[in-house]
Amino acid sequence: MSGHDHDHDHDGRSELGEMDVRVRALESILAAKGYVDPAALDILIDTYQTKVGPRNGARVVARAWVNPDFRAWLLADATGAIASLGYRGRQGEHMVAVENTEARHNVVVCTLCSCYPWPVLGLPPVWYKSAPYRARVVRDPRGVLADFGVTLPASTEIRVWDSTAEVRYLVVPRRPAGTEGLDEDALAALVTRDSMIGTGLARAPGDRA
Amino acid sequence: MSYHSRADLGGRPLESPVTPEPEGDPFHGRWEERTHAITLAMGATGLWNIDMTRAARETLPDYDDLSYYAKWLAGLEKLLRQLELVGADELAAGRALRPGPRLPRVLAAADVAAVLARGAPTERPPAAPARFAVGQAVRTRAEPVPHHTRLPDYARGRRGRIERVLGAHVFADAHAHGQGEQPQWLYTVVLAEDELWGARAERQGLSVAIDAWEPYLEPA
Numbered sequence: 001m002s003g004h005d006h007d008h009d010h011d012g013r014s015e016l017g018e019m020d021v022r023v024r025a026l027e028s029i030l031a032a033k034g035y036v037d038p039a040a041l042d043i044l045i046d047t048y049q050t051k052v053g054p055r056n057g058a059r060v061v062a063r064a065w066v067n068p069d070f071r072a073w074l075l076a077d078a079t080g081a082i083a084s085l086g087y088r089g090r091q092g093e094h095m096v097a098v099e100n101t102e103a104r105h106n107v108v109v110c111t112l113c114s115c116y117p118w119p120v121l122g123l124p125p126v127w128y129k130s131a132p133y134r135a136r137v138v139r140d141p142r143g144v145l146a147d148f149g150v151t152l153p154a155s156t157e158i159r160v161w162d163s164t165a166e167v168r169y170l171v172v173p174r175r176p177a178g179t180e181g182l183d184e185d186a187l188a189a190l191v192t193r194d195s196m197i198g199t200g201l202a203r204a205p206g207d208r209a
Numbered sequence: 210m211s212y213h214s215r216a217d218l219g220g221r222p223l224e225s226p227v228t229p230e231p232e233g234d235p236f237h238g239r240w241e242e243r244t245h246a247i248t249l250a251m252g253a254t255g256l257w258n259i260d261m262t263r264a265a266r267e268t269l270p271d272y273d274d275l276s277y278y279a280k281w282l283a284g285l286e287k288l289l290r291q292l293e294l295v296g297a298d299e300l301a302a303g304r305a306l307r308p309g310p311r312l313p314r315v316l317a318a319a320d321v322a323a324v325l326a327r328g329a330p331t332e333r334p335p336a337a338p339a340r341f342a343v344g345q346a347v348r349t350r351a352e353p354v355p356h357h358t359r360l361p362d363y364a365r366g367r368r369g370r371i372e373r374v375l376g377a378h379v380f381a382d383a384h385a386h387g388q389g390e391q392p393q394w395l396y397t398v399v400l401a402e403d404e405l406w407g408a409r410a411e412r413q414g415l416s417v418a419i420d421a422w423e424p425y426l427e428p429a
Binding site for chain 2: 019020021022023024025030033034035039040041042044045047048049053088090091092093094096109111112113122125126127129130131132133135138139140141142144147154155156158159160161162163164165166167192193199
């Protein structure tokens with residue numbers, strides 16, 4: 001493995017051309033046999049490029065920050081609470097929300113493949129699927145957090161959630177200080193994708209995106 | 210040992226840094242978009258299930274060398290060949306050489322939103338009462354198994370504590386091999402840092418939660 005730590009995550013140009021040809025060929029075979037409808041493929045792609053992404057999860061978190069009843073619902077029945085905002089389905093069928101506090105910081109991984117809560121976060125970034133993240137975060141989470149520029153107090157416990165079944169985890173980051181007057185939309189803008197995986201923190205007001 | 214997963218990476222001695230990536234388009238190139246969409250569309254035909262897909266990918270001989278969506282594409286081609294829906298000759302030729310069987314279901318454009326919204330829930334009515342309760346001490350299965358499994362290697366033979374009872378769910382180990390759903394109780398099991406990695410000089414204040422089906426567990 002050690003020779004392949006980089007996991008070839010950013011595909012080289014030559015692979016890109018070769019892969020493009022191979023996928024086009026497969027799609028044409030499947031379409032000719034009537035197994036896939038290319039128009040359905042276009043809609044699937046558009047869904048995960050423009051409709052389903054981490055802004056969904058940010059709205060869930062912002063609602064939990066401002067609404068104690070919603071927060072309680074989210075922590076008790078995340079699938080239902082999240083569905084009430086319109087986010088449900090594929091790779092989010094069974095949701096659990098875990099809340100960061102001063103005492104505990106949560107981080108999510110799938111060491112066995114790439115399980116990730118699609119309805120609230122979209123499709124995972126390259127690093128989430130990469131060998132170094134999957135290998136290291138269950139053993140050296142503070143080292144991984146350092147790669148993201150995050151340092152937590154030694155007194156903060158770290159809980160890593162390995163998504164080994166069909167339950168998907170959403171981290172509720174801590175609400176930044178100085179946000180008392182902000183409305184839900186402004187709060188959602190502070191909630192980053194990485195803060196909902198646990199490799200980041202929510203932005204403070206005025207921090208650059 | 211005829212089955213070997215190359216995807217079980219937790220705890221491996223890799224030291225390369227993790228490279229953050231900005232939010233944005235989740236795809237890096239058109240072929241990744243199409244690979245993802247074709248895989249989802251073929252999954253919606255019901256010819257195989259998600260556990261079979263994972264098994265197909267994790268046993269690719271060149272798993273370590275493939276980028277993420279290259280694994281998806283190779284896994285999909287493997288399933289299509291196994292079911293004789295697409296021939297190796299057709300993949301080599303890059304075009305269909307014969308008509309295929311009529312599939313029971315094909316994902317139509319008009320149905321995409323509803324199919325995604327429905328998803329594929331895995332919780333099922335339990336056949337028996339749960340064997341374990343919240344707070345109970347358990348030990349995970351120590352032996353490796355010669356089939357697809359979702360008990361990571363680093364978590365084998367470890368003592369932990371039940372933190373949550375998640376209901377009965379489709380059992381991946383059976384489902385991946387065409388043996389039906391065989392629902393089993395699923396639990397969140399918390400494993401302490403020392404139990405996983407020994408008494409390290411620099412403790413991190415770490416605990417790891419895995420979701421483990423009942424057959425993975427024994428009372429401790």
